[in-house]
Amino acid sequence: MADKSFFIDTTKCTACRGCQIACKQWNRNPATKTIQRGTHQNPSDLSASTFKLVRFSEVEEPGGELRWYFFPDQCRHCMAPPCKEVADTKVKGAIIQDEATGAVVFNPKVKVKPEDFKEIRSACPYDIPRISGTGIMAKCTMCIDRIKEGMLPACVKTCPTGAMSFGDRKEILEKASGRLEEVKKKYKDAMLANPEDVRTIYLLVDDPKKYHKYAVAENTIGITRKFALRRLLKPLKELSLMG
Ligand code: SF4
């Protein structure tokens, strides 16, 4: 099985939340009790039982016009996942990367201490990891159980507008670049969010911050390097302590 990727074309997203519900249903995650907060975004955030969340952001443009930005948020399944870099130094086996597909999966059999989770979450440039009350980390699994059986991830299968695609990484990258060229004719600021670093590639047509604070990472490779360097320096530190 080849390296896989998602493509999320936000220009086609109507915020119907079909993907969010399909994710809940396939993962047998319970519904989340919510309250009216004056927004259509519901629930308010990702959690250990909400792996996919359609974020709604209402922005007032300079002329006073209000504009909605929809962002179906989920794990990016990073090429070199910083969450795993940290987890490997804390709780071995807590985060696994599937060699064939590249899916980054949190191991539901491994408990993680709150202080270790804090470091794992802060390593993620997209603020994705969440933890249950019993110390089990959770997030999008890329529907690895479905894709190993030749099915599409539940969210992609459900999307009625074609905003979500999934497939072999090479083809998805080609599709994303092709669509970017097309969209750029109308939206000069259109961009792909960190396409070289992640397996969930978003097409955005405006300032990423208008969609979501963590829509784009400034430099994921830099973050990965920081942890690699920390690992490299650790034995030297230990030596100096011994001396
Ligand atoms: S998006 Fe965050 S949780 Fe997902 S693989 Fe990347 S670092 Fe890990």
Ligand code: SF4
């Ligand atoms: S199912 Fe498709 S159109 Fe509906 S919210 Fe999700 S990505 Fe957007």
